[in-house]
Amino acid sequence: MALTFPAPADLGLGGVVGVPEAADIELELRLESVMEGVLVSGPVRAPYSGECARCLDAVTGEVAGEIQELYVYADRADNPDTETDDQELRVEGELIDLEQPIRDAVVLALPPSPVCGPDCPGLCSICGARLADDPGHAHDTTDPRWAALAGLLTDDTHESGSLRAGPTEES
Numbered sequence: 424m425a426l427t428f429p430a431p432a433d434l435g436l437g438g439v440v441g442v443p444e445a446a447d448i449e450l451e452l453r454l455e456s457v458m459e460g461v462l463v464s465g466p467v468r469a470p471y472s473g474e475c476a477r478c479l480d481a482v483t484g485e486v487a488g489e490i491q492e493l494y495v496y497a498d499r500a501d502n503p504d505t506e507t508d509d510q511e512l513r514v515e516g517e518l519i520d521l522e523q524p525i526r527d528a529v530v531l532a533l534p535p536s537p538v539c540g541p542d543c544p545g546l547c548s549i550c551g552a553r554l555a556d557d558p559g560h561a562h563d564t565t566d567p568r569w570a571a572l573a574g575l576l577t578d579d580t581h582e583s584g585s586l587r588a589g590p591t592e593e594s
């Protein structure tokens with residue numbers, strides 16, 4: 424049974440990567456009747472979008488997960504009066520609520536740190552420039568410690584120069 428659902432809001436990993444709201448989530452469901460209820464399984468696919476973890480470029484892709492859930496008939500449930508048992512999914516009349524299993528499957532399958540490509544060089548650690556745009560990008564910076572040392576060397580040269588100059592002037 425092929426089904427398409429609009430994605431619910433906030434389906435993702437904290438805004439870094441997720442399935443855009445109302446995007447098509449495709450399900451290929453298998454329903455099996457078992458003693459306690461209905462076993463629902465099948466692949467779930469959805470588009471995702473996010474930011475490259477290295478260069479912050481927009482990244483899109485498709486997430487593919489797998490659902491496997493047992494929906495228990497209400498009269499077979501351990502405690503039919505408890506509506507807030509989130510360990511247990513119920514067959515509600517003829518209906519089953521697929522949102523939670525879809526969420527779980529999609530979130531589990533999302534890449535936690537998507538990258539725009541396996542070779543993404545990321546951003547320059549000094550100025551934040553995108554290195555992919557500028558492969559030869561480099562900074563002609565002098566390490567501040569070396570700069571200080573260079574200053575000392577200059578002073579030394581100057582001083583020793585004047586020391587050497589001293590006796591010359593006296594003689």
Ligand SMILES: [Zn+2]
Nearest residue numbers: 475478539543
């Ligand atoms: Zn990137």
Ligand SMILES: [Zn+2]
Nearest residue numbers: 547549550552
């Ligand atoms: Zn730079």
